[in-house]
Amino acid sequence: MNHTVVDYVNAAVTTHPDKVFLYQGEEQMIFREIDEQSDRLASALLDIGIEKGDHLAINALNQFEWLVSFFASAKLGATLVTLNVRYRDSEIEYMVNNAEVKAIISIDSFAGFDYVAFYQNLRDKLPTVEHYLFIGGGGFEGSYDVADLLQVEVNKKRLEQTKQQVKATDPLLIIYTSGTTGKPKGSMITHKSILASAIAQRDHFHVGEEDLAIGALPLNHVGGITCTVMVALVSQSSVTLIPFFQPQQVLQAIQEYKATILGGVPTMYLMLMNEKDLAHYNLSSLRLCIAGGSNVEPKLALTLSKQLPNATLVNLYGLSETSGACVLSNLHDSVETISNSIGVVIGDFQGKVVDTEGREVPNGDVGELVIKGDCVAQGYYQMPNETAETFSSDGWLQTGDMVTKDASSYISYKGRKKEMYITGGFNVFPVEIENILTTHDKVQLAAGIGIPDEFLGEVGRFYIVPAADTNPTEEELREFCLSHVSDYKIPKEFIFVSDVPMTPAGKIQKAKLKENGATNPQNS
Template structure:
């Protein structure tokens, strides 16, 4: 019988007296981490935290962050994970909307002091009555004498209020439960036959399901280890892979681009990697091929998931050919269900484009204290409307067409940017491509695509890109505008921030 709360899952794992976390020069076993979690839980109780309280957690990927997370989970508190890039506007909104009463934060990161920030910020979050900082203060809390602390949470209690990354507008807090997070983590671990011999790279931010569910929880339920990287850098990731003999490498496409772009990539020994996983956005065929060449012993698989599904819900089958992985998202995993629906909510025939909907144990409990938004996305019969447009092939593979809200209508034809982005990134001079629809007096909307040239290559011209698309796409899909740029805005988890691109355009930015 599998554990149905995070606290119980950690207790089960504590029977394995083997490495769980590699944090800098320290190695922490499952047993040691379980004992640390008990001390942190006791310390939180001593400070007045109780089941159901919301605790904001802001920091880098460290063992202290995880101890705070698991300690809070053990007493039944609800974690509100916050990114270190957030500032006044995001923090005041998220802490206020969630009703947080405590914040545990890093004291500082390069170029920013959070102790000074929160000293001035406190009047904007009157509901927060307790602030604690990682470092000596947290070490004191974690030294609280403690017997094993009983698991106070129930399986369907909220575990996290995880705010959406904002690619679609105002953040909404997905209420991830203990049961839903473990359902996703177990389905992923089963799908990839993860074992206690696996070592995962912990570089995806923990305030995102890629970091906390697909990495930490997947390792927890399979008995694997995690090499922690406080924040992603291509050099740091490659050094950690080599030092800790990482076997399971999960990253968003942008991170692969940055790692592969390192001039010293070939100097690093990455032969331990048995599996590469790419999620967060579509893996363009050209990038998929580059990843396969860079990690020759490791097949590449796609992952699809979102905050509202607690983590992975669609993965590439392990026997998929490389061409299939590059072309599709994968298939539904575990005992979850998937369907593709039209505008009227009924299923569309195989091969036709519609909205992807997911049902199963991974689906979260809705949006925190947002009943109207919850009703729009979490349907009465248990289906989650993802907002992603896909086509389902006869064998169940899902082909991404784009975000429902990203689609634009050019001259009366529906256009999904991801299809054009896949074509553009196959061009030898293109590293990244991002498309949006913008107003046009004649066609209603037209495609405007931002192009980041490939390092070391001659930047393509607009005429060259137009001709390239004309040879490969229907005429109504050909972008009418190209912007050659050195960078595009990114969300904190490494996705291209299309909302910002659209807003910048509407505000007159080039």
Template sequence: MTKAQAAPKISYDHGVSEKKLIGETIGAFFDRTVEAHRDREALVVRHQNVRWSWGELGRRVDELAAGLLTLGLERGDRVGIWSPNTSEWTLAQFATAKAGLVLVNVNPAYRRAELEYAMNKVECRALILAPALKTSNYLEIVEDLVKDGKLPHLKHVIRLGKEKTPGMLNFDDVATAGGNAEKARIAELAPLLQFDDAINIQFTSGTTGFPKGATLSHHNILNNGYFVGEGLKLTPEDRLCIPVPLYHCFGMVMGNLGCLTHGSTMVYPSEAFDPLATLQAVAEERCTALYGVPTMFIAQLDHPDFAKFDLKSLRTGIMAGAPCPIEVMKKVQSHMHMGEVTIAYGMTETSPVSTQCATDDPVERRVSTVGQVLPHIEIKIVDTEGRTVPRGETGEFCTRGYSVMKGYWNDEAKTKEAVDEAGWMHTGDLATMDEQGYVNIVGRLKDMIIRGGENVYPREIEEFLYRHPKVQDVQVIGVPDLRYGEAVCAWIKLHAGQTATDEEIRAFCQGQIAHYKIPRYIEFVPEFPMTITGKIQKFVMREQTIEKLGLKAQKTA
């Protein structure tokens, strides 16, 4: 019986595969990869001139794991890392896993209050940090917090770089501090660690309230990295360019663990995303795969030097993290030679990927859906009452299986809000599922615009406006309206050198989309407010628009 025949007509599906889930810890799997591919290139960090084989990476990871034990850290202790993409980040990822420590990813964009909150929420005992990033002086922030007694649990601060800072340890010193006794302890620990142990805490950027610490296990992220890599048909011959942040699942799970589980090479073009550095890395390192959010691909395609780079080595990759504009997807396939590019969809709480397109799915499927469910995962789409909706109808996307987080750290109430009694993670995303099980994300539950009783999905209007030849990027939001409850507002970024008027954009929509979907307000902007991972912050756009247009008064009138 095939999957298509077996599928009921409700929006439910589950992924099947001849490949079983990996029942191992990250450390055990890491050791096997090192053995199998000892002389092959494992990690290339271009801005640090690092080029390590799997054997060299394995040696350094074991040294750091032993070094961390000299600090008196015990299994289950939390170790934070606050740094852009570096070789040390990757060493920390694998070394903490081998030492049974929980790695806490700290967003490089965090400032003082956010760092203080995150460190104390999970009671971090050690923090590895870069000296600074852009305008943020990390050393100063941490020194101030420690001096003011704001980080009572923090016992060790480990800084990157050669300079010394009073009261702090140097990463390279910690990495070489472990002796035979510590190395023996790491070996003794290996069989004691369990694949269901918590291994990683990632803070989800809450748009309201404090961020929540999604707690992930070896089993969660090792398997997700493996099946995402399987979806790309990765092999030891592949070289994956990773310009996305490591502190996020896209970098450390889909990137690093995707490579680990396939013996592929990890290539970091720069410490934070830079379109030119990414193009150079792909061309010079002969990368076969490239990751990015849509804004990153747009920045590369629009770079004035784009045509100078030979990108023919590219085969595949993933565009994810935000809805992928169809026109951008087509350009990535044709201009960047990524014929097998896939779209993936997920969230931090689900390790992260739940659905992914196949490399050989028809182009229409790959540009208009986020693919089908990954192996060993269940998905369903439900209405506001929690009932599974018929295929083709819109509802909230839910997922269940090995990929669902252990919970939000130290926050039972928030965990219960997100994961129901039957183990389903409620994503807050609106989706549809077609007859073949392909999923389309139509927006966020909270982004949906209700105009005069009509449900308006911003994604649909965005896709239409992308077709306008002058439009480079567009984001659609709902703003308060006295008469209809909400009105449609489009923020438009034009291609360089172009100008346009509100009337011109509305005329383009006339007769093409329903009248209630045509934007009432149009803002031409140079950039969109976004997070460090490239996610558009629609709530910020909404606030700014309300203030600029004076809509608050209307709403309360």
């Protein structure tokens, strides 16, 4: 595959220039408009010195400007680093510096948080950032207003020459995914890899021009940008953007726009099904409900099939490292199959289940899922050792997920190879939170695990050994965490203990914490 995202924008504009690509509340944007606006922003970015190979960061909600920035960056051959609006100082500082970001595009405020002041205060700690662009009218001296840049006259000759230099193998996105060390790793997704995943998903689910998807999954993850928006681009269908997940807004959008495709994590579906006014909405237009992040458990699968009788429920498995979906349920799968299996490897991708030596295991045996194909990302930015551990020289991606495969090639998910847990569809690695907690002057040691939760799937339980002569409280530790990391990473439980089980080498035995709990609990 030698095509780029730019080629698919051009194809959509040629075939359906006046067809609505994106809806946002009462507004809409046709394919020609997204092309024209991204041309203007790309031209403006060229004017301020952004060139092929440069890194831009985007920190916004699911909104037109996010996607205009995405397509503008793609047209320049630049790489867009996707940030979550919930990230705070330690996360932003690490990711922006690690990715060597040259310009940041951000909303100016959201939910009472002032991003203009946030970035102004953080500027000295972000030495590679030369330009700040704000969405919404706010800004500080020397920053740019994105609305102004969207009025720039396009230097067509210069922009066309720039577009011609973009190659399928160029990095398109850097999406950060936490590692076992707690350091987030920037997965480099190329034009080729994102298109491979999107096209395979389109073909597997028979997505066509008449489809309309609900875009409620965040665009800074592959669930939003690849599995929703890029699938719509390659099928020349439409997306209704939901700025951030709100059950009533999603239900209203399904009814108003007669949406045919809904994607979400199981927690989102649970919230929708628990909405008190659910019966008042007409959801009969839905033909496909895609659940990613974790298996749909049997009770929820049955509820969905009852409440949405016209919709087919399917699982989606994918990673930042596979640029999007690589394993999907078949459309004819039963509710029982959906509950027990994440599906089959799609497109022309390959999948194997292997042991610790990389040898394929017999059907039914648990092993690590490895994936090969054009969907596999280029590696982790500036992390050669981590890249070598995960991306093999012969093209196989080590997913770190433990699965089984049956004689029909259906894959059943068994758990994570390491310690990560998933809360409400978000990946959380305990060591990242442990590293934060142990900077608190009242904490000597912190050890976190994921424990089952009926609503969120899993939540964090952290065992705390207090520093000498101190008596930390749950509330102050929770507030401390909240000032450093996203709210979904905040532990649900704190257990205060005098010690935790250790190996002779001095490593915390988290398996024992899961099995038996810590010794000598003081309080919880």
